[in-house]
Amino acid sequence: xxELAAIQRELGDKVSVLGLQIQGNLERGAKVLDEAxxxxxxxxxxxxxxxxxxxxxxxxxxxxxxxxxxxxxxxGASREMLREQALAMASR
Numbered sequence: 001x002x003e004l005a006a007i008q009r010e011l012g013d014k015v016s017v018l019g020l021q022i023q024g025n026l027e028r029g030a031k032v033l034d035e036a037x038x039x040x041x042x043x044x045x046x047x048x049x050x051x052x053x054x055x056x057x058x059x060x061x062x063x064x065x066x067x068x069x070x071x072x073x074x075x076g077a078s079r080e081m082l083r084e085q086a087l088a089m090a091s092r
Contacts, residue, residue, distance in 0.1 A: 001019075001033070001036055001038050002036070002079075003077065003078065003079040003082055004017050004019070004038075004040060004060075004082065005017075005036075005037065005038045005039060005040060006079050007079065007082050007083055007086055008039065008040045009039075010083070011083070011086055011087070011090070014086070014087070014090040015062075015086045015087075015089070015090050016040075016041075017040035017041075018040065018041050018042070018043065019033065019038070019040055019041065019042030019043070020042070020043060020044075020045060020048060020049060020054075021042055021043065021044040021045075022044075022045075022046045022049040022054060022057075023046065025044075026042075026043075026044040029042060029044065030042065052069075052072065053072075055074065056074050056075055058075065058076055058077075059072070059073070059074055059075075060072065060073040060077055060082065061073075062082075062085050062086055062089045063089070064089050065089070065090065070085075070088075070089040071085050071089065073085075
């Protein structure tokens, strides 16, 4: 979460970060994000997680500006890796 929050702060004019909660209740998830100081939007949609093939957490998807799937990353990713991928997708 901190890496994605940093990307949103740094590149918010080029990319949007969306959190996807796949289990538990949205209200509790929102509280956890708020306590962690995360300012990006988060939704609860287990069906979307199934469509994306989420099998491990964390799972990161970077979507191209045209709405198509660009990159998906299973497991953790460094801030620099996320930044590079987000910038690459934003420039396409």
